[in-house]
Amino acid sequence: MRKEFLPFAKPLVSEEAIADVADSIRKGWMAMGPKTVDFENKFADYVGSKYAVSVNSATAGLHLAVMALIKPGDEVITTAMTFASTVNAIIFAGGKPVLVDIDPHTFNIDVKAIEKAITPKTKAIIPVHFAGRPCDMDALEALAEKYNLGIIEDSAHALGAQYKGKKIGAGRGKNHIAVFSFHPTKNITTGEGGMVCTDDEDAAEIMSMQRQNGMSKGAWNRYQANGKAHYDIFKPGLKYQMMDIQAAIGRDQLKHLEEFNTRRREIVARYQRELANVRGLILPPEIEEGNVHSWHIYTPLIDIDTLGFSRDDFMAQMSKHNIGTAYHYQALHLFTCYGEITGLKAGDLPNSEYVSERIVSLPLFPAMTDDDVTDVIEAIKEICGMKG
Ligand SMILES: Cc1ncc(COP(=O)(O)O)c(C=O)c1O
Incomplete structure (x- = not known):
């Protein structure tokens, strides 16, 4: 901890x-x-x-x-x-x-x-x-x-x-x-x-x-x-x-942007590699050939059917490990005002709703140390029941 x-x-x-x-x-x-x-x-x-x-x-x-x-x-x-x-x-x-x-x-x-x-x-x-x-x-x-x-x-x-x-x-x-x-x-x-x-x-x-x-x-x-x-x-x-x-x-x-983004990519590479076999976690796909990802956020999906608990439960467990996470985003039409303005309701945009229910942002910033990254990975393995 x-x-x-x-x-x-x-x-x-x-x-x-x-x-x-x-x-x-x-x-x-x-x-x-x-x-x-x-x-x-x-x-x-x-x-x-x-x-x-x-x-x-x-x-x-x-x-x-x-x-x-x-x-x-x-x-x-x-x-x-x-x-x-x-x-x-x-x-x-x-x-x-x-x-x-x-x-x-x-x-x-x-x-x-x-x-x-x-x-x-x-x-x-x-x-x-x-x-x-x-x-x-x-x-x-x-x-x-x-x-x-x-x-x-x-x-x-x-x-x-x-x-x-x-x-x-x-x-x-x-x-x-x-x-x-x-x-x-x-x-x-x-x-x-x-x-x-x-x-x-x-x-x-x-x-x-x-x-x-x-x-x-x-x-x-x-x-x-x-x-x-x-x-x-x-x-x-x-x-x-x-x-x-x-x-x-x-x-x-701006002078430091390339070095910041390089560090972001290094951290993401560890997440992609070391979380690949964690049960109940769906990782982002690799970047399309010829493009560069800036990895502002790293957003796996929590497979709630496999794990039997919700994304919010996952986030609460991460807090117990003293690790912050974030939520980007609730699909906009599910907010009261945008539902009213657009006339859309739950069920109308199924992919957004599926992702919105499962998405979580893990810690990702240039000053993160290798030990910080290890802590996140270990906490997730424990929460998803894969420790050991
Ligand atoms: C996709 C997207 N658009 C716009 C904004 C608004 O940016 P700002 O906070 O600089 O107004 C954000 C901020 O988080 C965002 O994530």
């Missing part, structure tokens, strides 16, 4: 990043400024997009992206296996969310189900790269072209992931946007924060303005020695921009 609680996720922030935050505070420029611009440029270079618009969360980024691509009353198709903010972004942009089922192996959106759900009102699709496993972008882009739809990749889990040799977030043309999250559990963090990447100049421009109340110029452009105080507003906006004290952390985190 571990003495110290092992959380399911924990950020790893360097002393350099902390010093850079202190520098912003001492200099007296904490809000969006030069460090934010620098982080955006570095991020765009890393993923390979023309534009990177920083925001104060992926939730904000998704909202801006949906507003940029649809009009109120339009339908937007997304997966039921995602976080609430994917769907909240559609709703708050005035759109109608249409939830479809997932592929039961990859947990990514089922492209065939999307095509069945398309109506003349459909204007965009939001695929989610679940856990950091890239969706089938070729199939999604073929659909988008056939029906003239925008694509917003919810890439909250997918920083560092690659689809057919191209990073998730790399520019994929007009009406195509990718949104990343820097929440502390994610592959890199800024505390709260996010980034919206696109090659679509019009979308980038409108999102840049709408993140700062619609203003054509931010404070950073206005308050410099030679800055001009006047600005215009073409469309109302929200207060969604990132601060320099966040970007100070983010630009340092």
